[in-house]
Amino acid sequence: MKIKLLVSEVNGKYLYEPKTVSEAEHILGAAVVLLKEPIYSLGLGCVINVFRTVQALNIGLEIGTEKDDWSFIIRPEQKFNPSTGRAFEDNAWRQIRKSHVDYPLWSKIDYEDAVDFFEEIRFGGGWPSKTGNPSGSGRYNNV
Known part of the structure; x- marks a missing residue:
C-alpha cells in the first residue's frame, strides 16, 4: 500500500511523480x-x-477520491x-x-499533526497566548 504523490509544474501543464524529496523540491x-x-517504503x-x-508555500492541493489512482x-x-x-x-x-479503518499509514505523531491542520482550517487560529492556553480565553490571553 502506497500513498502516491504527484506534483504539477509551476504552469500546471504537466504532472510528475517525483521519487525523492529533492526531485519534488526541484519541481516546486x-x-x-x-x-x-x-x-520511505510507502512512497x-x-x-x-x-x-x-x-x-507553508501557499500553493494548491488536490486530494484523490476513492476511484483515483493517485492520493495527492x-x-x-x-x-x-x-x-x-x-x-x-x-x-x-x-x-x-486507504483501506485501513483503524490504522493510518502515517505515524501517530504525523497523523495527529494532520488532525491539528484540519482543526486549524475549521476553527481558525486564535490569538497568541502568554499562558499557553490555545483556546484564546483566560485572564492573561491576548495581552
Missing part, C-alpha cells in the same frame, strides 16, 4: 515540509507532509484554499488511511 522550486516520522506521500507544505497532487499554479469544505477533509483521511 522550494523546500517541502517533511513528516516527523517518514515511512513520497508518506515522507512529505503535503498539508503543511501547501500551507501539489499544484504550485494555484493558491492554498483553506475553505475547501468537508469533502476535502474526508478525502484526505481516506487517502491517509
Whole structure:
C-alpha cells in the first residue's frame, strides 16, 4: 500500500511523480515540509507532509477520491484554499488511511499533526497566548 504523490509544474501543464524529496523540491522550486516520522517504503506521500507544505508555500492541493489512482497532487499554479469544505477533509483521511479503518499509514505523531491542520482550517487560529492556553480565553490571553 502506497500513498502516491504527484506534483504539477509551476504552469500546471504537466504532472510528475517525483521519487525523492529533492526531485519534488526541484519541481516546486522550494523546500517541502517533511513528516516527523517518514515511512520511505510507502512512497513520497508518506515522507512529505503535503498539508503543511501547501500551507507553508501557499500553493494548491488536490486530494484523490476513492476511484483515483493517485492520493495527492501539489499544484504550485494555484493558491492554498483553506475553505475547501468537508469533502476535502474526508478525502484526505481516506487517502491517509486507504483501506485501513483503524490504522493510518502515517505515524501517530504525523497523523495527529494532520488532525491539528484540519482543526486549524475549521476553527481558525486564535490569538497568541502568554499562558499557553490555545483556546484564546483566560485572564492573561491576548495581552
